[in-house]
Amino acid sequence: MEHGDELQQAEAHLKHAEADLEGAQTLEHAAEHEVEEALHEIRDIESDQPDAHHVAVEVATTSGFYPDGHPARVPIKQPVEVELAKAAKALRLTDTTGWIATVDKRIINPSVSYEANDLTGCVVVDWGPPEGGGGV
Amino acid sequence: MHPLASQTLFQAQVEHITGKLASLRGWLIHGLEYPHVDLTFTAERRTALRLVANCEEWNSEPPSFKLLSANGVPLKSSPAPAEISPNRTGVFNTSAHPATGLPFICSPGSREYHTHSSHTNDHWDAYRNQTGYDLGGLLTRYWNAWLKGTG
Numbered sequence: 157m158e159h160g161d162e163l164q165q166a167e168a169h170l171k172h173a174e175a176d177l178e179g180a181q182t183l184e185h186a187a188e189h190e191v192e193e194a195l196h197e198i199r200d201i202e203s204d205q206p207d208a209h210h211v212a213v214e215v216a217t218t219s220g221f222y223p224d225g226h227p228a229r230v231p232i233k234q235p236v237e238v239e240l241a242k243a244a245k246a247l248r249l250t251d252t253t254g255w256i257a258t259v260d261k262r263i264i265n266p267s268v269s270y271e272a273n274d275l276t277g278c279v280v281v282d283w284g285p286p287e288g289g290g291g292v
Numbered sequence: 293m294h295p296l297a298s299q300t301l302f303q304a305q306v307e308h309i310t311g312k313l314a315s316l317r318g319w320l321i322h323g324l325e326y327p328h329v330d331l332t333f334t335a336e337r338r339t340a341l342r343l344v345a346n347c348e349e350w351n352s353e354p355p356s357f358k359l360l361s362a363n364g365v366p367l368k369s370s371p372a373p374a375e376i377s378p379n380r381t382g383v384f385n386t387s388a389h390p391a392t393g394l395p396f397i398c399s400p401g402s403r404e405y406h407t408h409s410s411h412t413n414d415h416w417d418a419y420r421n422q423t424g425y426d427l428g429g430l431l432t433r434y435w436n437a438w439l440k441g442t443g
Contacts, residue, residue, distance in 0.1 A: 216316055218428020220308045251423040261335070261439065282316060285424035287437035290383035290399035 204229050211270045212278045215243035222246050227278060236273060237266040240283060258282045293352040299326045302350050305427040317435065329355070329427060332362055333438050341375040341438055347427065354416045355430070356403040359384070359395050367395045376438070383437035399437070401430040 204227050206212045212227035222243035230239060236257060244252050257266045259281055264273040293301075306324040314321050314331070322330040322342075329345040340362035345355035359367045359376065367373040369388045376384035376395060385398035389408065396404035398411075406416045419425045424433070 216313055218305075218308055218313065218426070218432055221312070249423050255424070256436065280316060284432035284436070285429050286433065287381050287383055287440060288399050288401075288433045290381055290385070290397075290405075290437070 206277045211275060213239050214280045215239055216280055216282045217243065217247060217249070217284055219247040219249060232271045232276065233269045235267055235269055236264060236281060240266055240281070243283065254286055255283055256286050293349055298348070298350045302326045302347050302427065309428055309431070319435070329431070333435055335439060339374040343434065350427070351420050354401050354403045354406055355427070357397045359397070369395055381437040381440050383434060397434060399433065401425055401433065
C-alpha cells in the first residue's frame with residue numbers, strides 16, 4: 157500500500173472515530189439530563205413528604221383545593237390558619253368569617269398548630285361555611 | 293337572569309365539586325348537569341340523604357331543593373323521615389311546605405325557605421353575592437347541618 161493510501165485510510169478512520177465520539181457525547185449529555193430530571197423529581201417528591209417536624213397539607217373547599225395538585229410541606233408547629241389564609245387568597249374567597257375547618261370530619265381549631273390539633277403526616281383540611289340558621 | 297348566564301355561573305361553581313372532594317366528604321354525585329345538582333350525603337351510622345337542587349334562574353333565584361331517600365324516593369312529612377331526624381339544627385323541616393306539601397330545607401339559600409310565609413322578609417338578594425352562598429357553599433352548609441343533626 158502506498159503512503160498516500162494509508163494516510164487517506166487513517167484520516168477516514170479518524171473521522172469515523174470523531175463521529176462515534178460525538179454520538180457518544182450526545183448520548184452522555186442526554187443521560188446526564190435524564191439523571192438530573194430524575195433527581196429533581198425525587199427532590200420535589202421528598203419536599204412534599206411529612207416528617208417529625210412537618211406535615212403535608214391540602215385545603216379542600218368547594219372552590220378548589222389549595223395547593224393545586226400537591227400538598228404543601230409546612231412546619232408542624234405552624235398555626236393551621238396560615239395555610240387557610242393562603243388558600244383564601246389563592247381561591248379568591250373574600251369572606252370566610254365563621255367558616256369551620258375539619259379533618260376527617262373532626263372540627264379543629266385553626267388558630268393553633270397542627271401539633272396542638274393532634275395532626276401529623278398527610279392532612280386534608282376541609283374548610284367551608286357552617287350550617288347557618290334555620291327553623292320556621 | 294338570562295338562561296345562558298345562569299348556566300355559565302352554574303358550571304363555574306360546580307366545576308370544583310370533584311370526585312376528590314366528594315370522596316373526602318362522603319358525597320355521591322349523581323349529576324351536575326345544568327340546571328340540576330343531584331347528590332347524596334353519606335356517613336357512617338347515618339341514614340343517607342339525597343338532594344336534588346333545581347337551579348333554574350341561578351343566582352337571581354335560590355335553588356329549589358327536593359329531599360329524597362338514598363334510593364330516590366321523595367321524603368314525606370309523616371312519619372318524620374330518618375334521613376333528617378332528629379333535626380338538631382332546624383335546617384331541615386319535616387313539616388309540609390305550603391307550596392310543595394313536602395319536607396324542606398328551612399335555611400337561607402333554599403327557595404323553599406325564602407318563599408315560606410315566615411321568611412318572606414328575609415330576601416335572597418341579601419345573601420346571593422356573599423362568599424359561602426354559591427352552590428358549593430350552600431351544599432356545604434346543608435351537609436354540615438345534616439352531619440350534626442340526623443339519625
